[in-house]
Amino acid sequence: MSEPRTVTDPADPRLADYTGLTDVELRRRREPAEGLFIAEGEKVIRRAVAAGYRMRSMLLTPKWLDVMADVIEGADAPVHVVEPGLAEAVTGYHVHRGALASMERKPLATAAEVLAGVRRVAVFEDIVDHANMGAAFRNAAALGVGAVLLTPRCADPLYRRSVKVSMGAVFQVPWTRLESWPGGIESLHSAGFRTAALCLSDRAITLDELAARGDEKLALVFGTEGDGLAAETLAAVDDHVRIPMDAGVDSLNVAAASAVAFYATRPRAA
Numbered sequence: 001m002s003e004p005r006t007v008t009d010p011a012d013p014r015l016a017d018y019t020g021l022t023d024v025e026l027r028r029r030r031e032p033a034e035g036l037f038i039a040e041g042e043k044v045i046r047r048a049v050a051a052g053y054r055m056r057s058m059l060l061t062p063k064w065l066d067v068m069a070d071v072i073e074g075a076d077a078p079v080h081v082v083e084p085g086l087a088e089a090v091t092g093y094h095v096h097r098g099a100l101a102s103m104e105r106k107p108l109a110t111a112a113e114v115l116a117g118v119r120r121v122a123v124f125e126d127i128v129d130h131a132n133m134g135a136a137f138r139n140a141a142a143l144g145v146g147a148v149l150l151t152p153r154c155a156d157p158l159y160r161r162s163v164k165v166s167m168g169a170v171f172q173v174p175w176t177r178l179e180s181w182p183g184g185i186e187s188l189h190s191a192g193f194r195t196a197a198l199c200l201s202d203r204a205i206t207l208d209e210l211a212a213r214g215d216e217k218l219a220l221v222f223g224t225e226g227d228g229l230a231a232e233t234l235a236a237v238d239d240h241v242r243i244p245m246d247a248g249v250d251s252l253n254v255a256a257a258s259a260v261a262f263y264a265t266r267p268r269a270a
Contacts, residue, residue, distance in 0.1 A: 134165025
């Protein structure tokens with residue numbers, strides 16, 4: 001256990017992991033390069049620790065010392081205690097939850113490792129919104145999806161906002177980033193998965209029809225927020241699938257669409 005120590009200087013190098021958390025472009029470059037991510041809030045920190053991520057340090061305001069006492073005791077990492085104003089000066093925003101932890105990333109698994117023993121997979125193509133990414137992971141964890149695959153240009157699931165929106169679900173669902181796309185679709189086919197793209201297409205079957213088919217191994221593919229799935233992706237998958245809509249609405253937000261699709265196609269009990 002590290003003894004919590006008060007820090008009073010926002011420029012103190014011990015706080016370097018927490019500087020400029022609102023600078024999205026900086027953090028997107030810096031965090032993967034330095035092998036770290038930020039967990040925010042008691043529940044998220046606890047879930048990161050429970051998932052086996054090693055803690056680099058904690059930044060707490062005084063009122064959170066008692067709440068996080070057991071985590072502090074179990075962590076072999078420095079604990080920095082700061083007043084709320086100093087936390088805001090360092091991070092760039094009001095840290096209303098009062099508890100942050102810098103965690104070490106784990107090496108990414110291979111696609112084969114992630115897919116082993118899994119019946120339902122979500123594939124996200126070029127999703128760039130961190131809130132959508134976090135919500136999609138939470139949906140996957142809640143609705144029976146065994147693994148998530150990300151294309152090379154997807155947002156970082158371990159970026160602070162993604163982790164926060166997911167409520168730590170990014171630590172529960174095995175995931176990795178594909179090295180190539182749409183070439184990665186072949187790895188799904190080789191592993192025995194039927195691939196189904198959610199899209200608006202003349203050849204699309206309804207989600208109800210897909211669910212009724214009861215595929216043993218199914219990979220659901222979702223496109224980017226604006227343009228949807230690339231033409232090359234649509235040509236490479238097995239099925240096109242649409243969610244029937246009313247009131248003249250043609251599509252849902254990608255996170256909402258994933259929740260609907262995950263629920264409808266969840267694996268049936270043996």
